[in-house]
Amino acid sequence: MADMQVDVAIIGAGPAGVAAGIGAREAGAKDVLVLERDWDLGGILQQCIHPGFGLHTFKEELTGPEYMHRWVVRAREAGVTFLTNSMVFKLDEDGSLWVMNPERGVFKVTAKATVLAMGCRERPLGAINVPGSRPAGIFTAGTAQRFVNMEGYMPGHRTVVLGSGDIGLIMARRLVWEGARVEGVFELMPWAGGLRRNIAQCLNDYDIPFYLSHTVTRVHGKDRLEGVSVAEVDENRQVLDGTERFIGCDCLLLAVGLIPENELSRMAGVEIHPVTGGPVLNEFYQTSRPSIFAAGNVVIVYDLADWVSQEGVAAGRNAALYAAGALKEPLRRIDIRGGANVRLFSPQYVTAGEDVTVYFRVLRPIEKRCRVFADRGLFERKHRYVRPGEMNEIRLKAEALQALPRSVTTITIDAEEV
Amino acid sequence: MSDKTFDIVIVGAGIIGATLARELSAYALRVAVIDKASDIPSGASRANSAMIHAGYDDQPGTIKADFCPIGNRLYHELAGPLDFTLKECGSYVCGFDDDDRKHLEKLLQQGRANGVPGLEIVNGEALRRREPYASAEITHALWAPTGAIVNNFEAVLAFMDNAQQNGVELFLETTMEELLLSPDRGEVVGIATNRGRFFAPVVVNAAGVNSDLIARMAGDESFFIRPTRGEYYITDKHVGHLVKSFFFACPTPKGKGITVAPTAENNLLLGPTSTVQASRDDTSTTGPGLAEVIDGARRLVPSIPLNMAITAFSGVRANPDTKDFIVNVLDRPTGFVNAGGIKSPGFTSAPAIARHLVELMEDRFSRRISFIPDPAFVPERKHIPRFEQLPLEEKRRLAEADRRYAQIVCRCEMVTEGQVVEAIARGARTVAGVKIWTRAGAGRCQGGFCGPRVVEILARELGVPCEEITRHGGHSRYLVGKTKDYWFRGEK
Ligand SMILES: Cc1cc2nc3c(=O)[nH]c(=O)nc-3n(C[C@H](O)[C@H](O)[C@H](O)COP(=O)(O)OP(=O)(O)OC[C@H]3O[C@@H](n4cnc5c(N)ncnc54)[C@H](O)[C@@H]3O)c2cc1C
Numbered sequence: 061m062a063d064m065q066v067d068v069a070i071i072g073a074g075p076a077g078v079a080a081g082i083g084a085r086e087a088g089a090k091d092v093l094v095l096e097r098d099w100d101l102g103g104i105l106q107q108c109i110h111p112g113f114g115l116h117t118f119k120e121e122l123t124g125p126e127y128m129h130r131w132v133v134r135a136r137e138a139g140v141t142f143l144t145n146s147m148v149f150k151l152d153e154d155g156s157l158w159v160m161n162p163e164r165g166v167f168k169v170t171a172k173a174t175v176l177a178m179g180c181r182e183r184p185l186g187a188i189n190v191p192g193s194r195p196a197g198i199f200t201a202g203t204a205q206r207f208v209n210m211e212g213y214m215p216g217h218r219t220v221v222l223g224s225g226d227i228g229l230i231m232a233r234r235l236v237w238e239g240a241r242v243e244g245v246f247e248l249m250p251w252a253g254g255l256r257r258n259i260a261q262c263l264n265d266y267d268i269p270f271y272l273s274h275t276v277t278r279v280h281g282k283d284r285l286e287g288v289s290v291a292e293v294d295e296n297r298q299v300l301d302g303t304e305r306f307i308g309c310d311c312l313l314l315a316v317g318l319i320p321e322n323e324l325s326r327m328a329g330v331e332i333h334p335v336t337g338g339p340v341l342n343e344f345y346q347t348s349r350p351s352i353f354a355a356g357n358v359v360i361v362y363d364l365a366d367w368v369s370q371e372g373v374a375a376g377r378n379a380a381l382y383a384a385g386a387l388k389e390p391l392r393r394i395d396i397r398g399g400a401n402v403r404l405f406s407p408q409y410v411t412a413g414e415d416v417t418v419y420f421r422v423l424r425p426i427e428k429r430c431r432v433f434a435d436r437g438l439f440e441r442k443h444r445y446v447r448p449g450e451m452n453e454i455r456l457k458a459e460a461l462q463a464l465p466r467s468v469t470t471i472t473i474d475a476e477e478v
Numbered sequence: 479m480s481d482k483t484f485d486i487v488i489v490g491a492g493i494i495g496a497t498l499a500r501e502l503s504a505y506a507l508r509v510a511v512i513d514k515a516s517d518i519p520s521g522a523s524r525a526n527s528a529m530i531h532a533g534y535d536d537q538p539g540t541i542k543a544d545f546c547p548i549g550n551r552l553y554h555e556l557a558g559p560l561d562f563t564l565k566e567c568g569s570y571v572c573g574f575d576d577d578d579r580k581h582l583e584k585l586l587q588q589g590r591a592n593g594v595p596g597l598e599i600v601n602g603e604a605l606r607r608r609e610p611y612a613s614a615e616i617t618h619a620l621w622a623p624t625g626a627i628v629n630n631f632e633a634v635l636a637f638m639d640n641a642q643q644n645g646v647e648l649f650l651e652t653t654m655e656e657l658l659l660s661p662d663r664g665e666v667v668g669i670a671t672n673r674g675r676f677f678a679p680v681v682v683n684a685a686g687v688n689s690d691l692i693a694r695m696a697g698d699e700s701f702f703i704r705p706t707r708g709e710y711y712i713t714d715k716h717v718g719h720l721v722k723s724f725f726f727a728c729p730t731p732k733g734k735g736i737t738v739a740p741t742a743e744n745n746l747l748l749g750p751t752s753t754v755q756a757s758r759d760d761t762s763t764t765g766p767g768l769a770e771v772i773d774g775a776r777r778l779v780p781s782i783p784l785n786m787a788i789t790a791f792s793g794v795r796a797n798p799d800t801k802d803f804i805v806n807v808l809d810r811p812t813g814f815v816n817a818g819g820i821k822s823p824g825f826t827s828a829p830a831i832a833r834h835l836v837e838l839m840e841d842r843f844s845r846r847i848s849f850i851p852d853p854a855f856v857p858e859r860k861h862i863p864r865f866e867q868l869p870l871e872e873k874r875r876l877a878e879a880d881r882r883y884a885q886i887v888c889r890c891e892m893v894t895e896g897q898v899v900e901a902i903a904r905g906a907r908t909v910a911g912v913k914i915w916t917r918a919g920a921g922r923c924q925g926g927f928c929g930p931r932v933v934e935i936l937a938r939e940l941g942v943p944c945e946e947i948t949r950h951g952g953h954s955r956y957l958v959g960k961t962k963d964y965w966f967r968g969e970k
């Protein structure tokens with residue numbers, strides 16, 4: 061296969077990548093190529109066959125595949141080129157990339173600008189240190205979702221879900237629909253990891269027990285999973301003596317966290333933030349390598365695909381501007397700092413060039429009136445609550461940032477009771 | 479299940495069975511290797527530190543001290559022709575005080591007596607110049623340049639693969655249940671298994687943690703095995719740069735202690751613990767065990783982060799009460815060979831033990847079987863291409879020649895469909911088997927991404943439904959059925 065040259069190359073055809081393609085074309089880039097390693101477009105949303113997508117973008121409730129279908133149609137109309145079955149396996153510092161594709165072999169794509177849109181992956185059992193044996197029947201919730209929704213296979217008859225991330229909640233309900241039993245969802249923290257609406261619609265509506273401050277302490281079974289030990293934990297997440305009990309099950313689903321997928325970014329020498337696990341960005345979605353941009357779950361794990369699409373359009377637009385030599389020069393650098401109740405946020409700094417939304421998650425829930433704010437009067441909004449499972453937004457105006465005295469080099473964001 | 483006839487039957491396809499099979503395959507002999515597992519390696523050879531020890535650890539005069547340095551040299555010689563990964567990383571034994579220093583001196587003397595080349599004691603500063611992440615508390619270290627790391631999966635497969643190419647037959651999921659003897663019980667005539675009888679005038683006991691039980695069948699009660707578990711963590715490759723060499727601490731009364739080592743693929747290996755247990759096959763990990771691993775590892779390399787583990791596992795050592803390897807030929811019944819109780823450094827010693835066993839057998843069994851060199855013996859073989867490690871141009875060429883090498887299966891370890899298909903052609907039958915051959919599923923997502931794809935390829939290549947594919951043989955079915963069938967059958 062001959063090597064290719066394009067204006068903007070985009071890695072990944074999930075919501076972020078597809079939208080980035082549109083953004084890049086709309087900003088005037090001629091050749092915009094999206095590379096996707098799966099055989100079909102849509103990213104994770106291919107397997108999210110439940111409704112709940114599109115309320116922001118299309119003002120109606122769609123399933124994941126329906127939502128992505130609309131975006132892909134738009135992208136095709138906008139003149140974006142897609143290559144599926146195309147795994148990017150190497151990213152050079154200048155943003156050129158190496159691809160493998162079973163029809164075309166191994167080839168190189170040179171791009172004036174590149175957008176990272178590789179999404180995230182799920183944390184496996186080994187990463188959370190649950191002792192015991194390693195039998196068959198342990199799956200991450202997303203892998204099980206792919207098996208059930210796309211390939212048509214059942215991961216088990218009796219299931220325990222560890223972790224209350226959204227995918228785990230959705231899969232608990234899905235397995236009940238398929239006729240399996242779900243013994244319960246166990247969450248280490250004293251609050252839910254996923255959205256409140258998913259607790260109600262996926263667990264409560266189906267009488268699936270939900271245990272906060274609980275964890276799986278041991279895996280049993282040699283060939284196929286035979287059961288797990290579960291126990292209650294104290295506020296320091298230490299197991300409380302005497303609370304351990306055995307639950308028979310042949311399937312354990314893990315919904316214990318998502319990690320931005322940044323192997324390629326690291327290869328290219330892109331600076332990775334130690335807390336988010338994604339690239340350090342400015343308001344242009346630009347990484348520490350100027351020709352490399354990033355959007356979506358590869359940066360920070362979002363709750364809603366609609367937001368990811370929005371970010372994708374903007375990242376694609378900026379990549380196209382960069383490719384044309386037309387991206388604004390930075391005026392100054394203002395670092396964003398998380399306050400006492402901030403777990404993670406993105407972007408990490410702004411240059412006062414463009415209005416920007418800072419997305420962040422809190423460490424601890426506040427279940428009463430509170431305010432989400434950026435200091436120096438840059439932003440404030442009152443909320444009825446903030447929760448770790450639900451992302452917050454802070455909108456900063458470029459004008460207001462420009463008006464800050466030159467001596468200001470950081471601004472702090474936080475959420476607190478009022 | 480028909481009976482079969484061979485010249486030699488080896489019970490156990492660990493590193494001992496594999497290296498012996500390969501040595502024997504150079505002769506015109508009919509050799510069978512049986513193993514109860516679905517994939518090899520499965521016993522201690524699967525779950526160990528994969529260190530090719532230099533040979534300073536063992537007291538002169540023991541069998542271990544004789545075999546270990548020779549085994550070390552043989553691995554260096556054979557890594558090329560048998561195409562398994564060996565990393566010449568060297569090793570340090572680290573001391574933290576004066577007592578440790580004395581111990582290092584003793585090891586140095588012992589190593590010299592055993593013929594280990596290049597040993598030297600360096601001080602803490604010199605160590606940290608080469609290994610900047612080593613603990614500031616380390617005052618001295620014994621440097622052994624010939625200490626090396628292998629990919630232990632690849633090594634066992636390499637010896638066995640080469641043996642099979644040269645005519646040895648491997649029977650998996652085959653358990654030895656009984657030793658067959660002549661009516662006067664004076665001679666070995668074969669073994670009985672769950673898959674029929676294997677007649678042979680020579681039977682080799684290479685059954686690892688079960689080797690004492692097999693020896694009992696021959697009336698040999700000279701040793702018994704005390705199964706001793708060792709637990710480990712594997713970390714993400716992101717922290718693989720923290721050490722270049724293999725790090726031991728001076729032994730405490732509790733044992734050789736926790737080590738920190740690079741793996742052949744640049745992860746870190748932390749462990750093992752040492753806990754005597756009743757079970758011979760329980761390879762679970764425990765909370766206290768894994769906590770001990772972290773503490774011990776951080777004593778050597780304090781900056782190892784806690785959240786970088788990708789998996790934990792444990793292996794069971796076949797520690798014999800006699801403390802030394804049991805490598806001998808029984809006087810009665812004639813035809814019974816022991817290669818049991820092969821504890822650490824058994825992996826290292828295996829090729830040397832295998833050569834020794836062949837000499838022993840030639841010497842003792844010349845009237846039972848004839849050791850005629852096989853002129854057709856091919857002493858080398860090739861592993862499945864390691865796509866990730868190939869230079870770009872070779873990746874291109876391989877993908878051009880066979881497009882399945884351009885289809886990704888495992889994203890973390892960059893394993894292609896071509897490799898998975900080749901692994902199945904060479905004998906992989908389970909998801910674990912594919913992992914052992916190719917590393918698909920051995921990376922940071924632990925099979926989350928490639929699991930469904932590997933199941934599909936296995937089912938396609940073996941011509942069975944996906945539901946029949948197992949994780950690691952036995953009852954370890956990966957999936958429990960199709961979604962809609964499941965509903966109709968109403969299995970609850
Ligand atoms: C299992 C799972 C279930 C989810 N369920 C929901 C839900 O129900 N509702 C909701 O609102 N949000 C859900 N989310 C979150 C939602 O998916 C994200 O908000 C959104 O999909 C993120 O879009 P993305 O484009 O960043 O990533 P993805 O959708 O993950 O897309 C990334 C794409 O990049 C491709 N890719 C990665 N690496 C390479 C490479 N090297 N070469 C080529 N291509 C590559 C991948 O194959 C993938 O198609 C879920 C997330 C996960 C992981």
Ligand SMILES: Cc1cc2nc3c(=O)[nH]c(=O)nc-3n(C[C@H](O)[C@H](O)[C@H](O)COP(=O)(O)OP(=O)(O)OC[C@H]3O[C@@H](n4cnc5c(N)ncnc54)[C@H](O)[C@@H]3O)c2cc1C
Nearest residue numbers: 490492494514521522523527529654686708823824825826
């Ligand atoms: C935690 C740990 C760390 C170690 N670290 C090192 C190291 O760093 N360096 C080193 O040199 N050595 C090390 N060792 C020692 C080394 O792993 C062993 O000495 C070596 O693997 C033993 O090989 P084997 O072939 O004798 O046994 P195994 O690999 O256990 O093989 C025995 C085989 O016999 C089969 N079997 C048993 N019973 C039957 C039966 N009835 N019928 C059919 N098949 C049967 C089993 O399935 C198994 O496959 C370590 C060991 C452990 C456990």
